[in-house]
Amino acid sequence: MKGKILVTGGTGFIGSHTTVELQNAGYEVVIIDNLSNSNADVVDGIERITGIRPAFVEGDCTCIDTLHRLFKEHPGITGIINFAASKAVGESVQKPILYYRNNLNILLNLLDLMPVYGVRGFVFSSSCTVYGEPDQNPITEDAPTKQATSPYGATKQISENIIADVIRSGSPIKAILLRYFNPIGAHPTAEIGELPNGVPQNLVPFLTQTAIGIRPMLSVFGDDYNTPDGSCIRDFINVVDLAKAHVKALDRMLEDKSDKALEVFNIGTGEGLSVLQLIDAFERATGVKVPHKIVERREGDIEQIWADPKRANEVLGWHAEASIDDTMRSAWKWQQRLRERGIM
């Protein structure tokens, strides 16, 4: 056993896939999640994939007493991966206080308690949203961050700064910030995946719900951007690949492979794909047509962004491996599984 890791938000989309990869790599996992945007059944899915049931605490990381109890009941935690956060960009504009309160209190509580309980490594879920609209692509970690366009994005920038300040103050911890691009897909077994609440705001869940007939039509937000086909370009990263980056990041900190206390990595494929190309990829990979139409641009969208993942490739030894076709098939299989289970 490599060590005990606390995964906050571990029943969510990225947290559940990361728990699977941590267990596959020999780590013991304790999940804490308040189930505000996920379901306790996810723990069963993780167990079916790995044969190991992670410890699960239903609780809220904004409550420091809950965290004290958790660290006492699960002694010996050496690393934390912090997924627990509110993450809907549009909702954050409507409810900024909720977003700042949740996302920042969770972070502050965890950073506060790490030295108390001897936790050494911290992985933070950051986002390419910190770059705003890039001046050039692919974008490297050294590109300047820009004014956030939503409270959600602002919490990611502020969180990055808080972590840097805490480390600068001499806290005996190490941290790695992973800036995710657009995570999509599901575990190939379709035991776990993304479970959006209500009408999906993100492209791929909306696309798969349209393909299965829950939604009549996918709206493509704009075809008049300055891109080859006029639709926006993103770096779509398979969620299992993304999960594996977290294992590499923890290994690096806990095995003291670097003497740097704070590092930041882009986690993307290095390839930009347009919205229309993604729809094509889905249709090609699954043989299922997706009714779609072009509509107005969505306010606040970035025109094009994709990662330069060289630092993660070279320093972490991590590479995106899944093909876009396999990723699309995994998303489709997951959507079909939800139908079989009568969930959607």
Ligand code: WQD
């Ligand atoms: C992708 C592209 C849309 C829906 C957001 C957050 C980011 C990260 C991931 C995480 C855009 C287009 C979408 C639809 C469409 N946050 N689109 N029709 O906006 O790149 O990133 O999610 O939790 O921080 O900002 O992702 O999936 O919403 O959109 O045409 O119905 O698909 O315009 O170009 P985005 P997305």
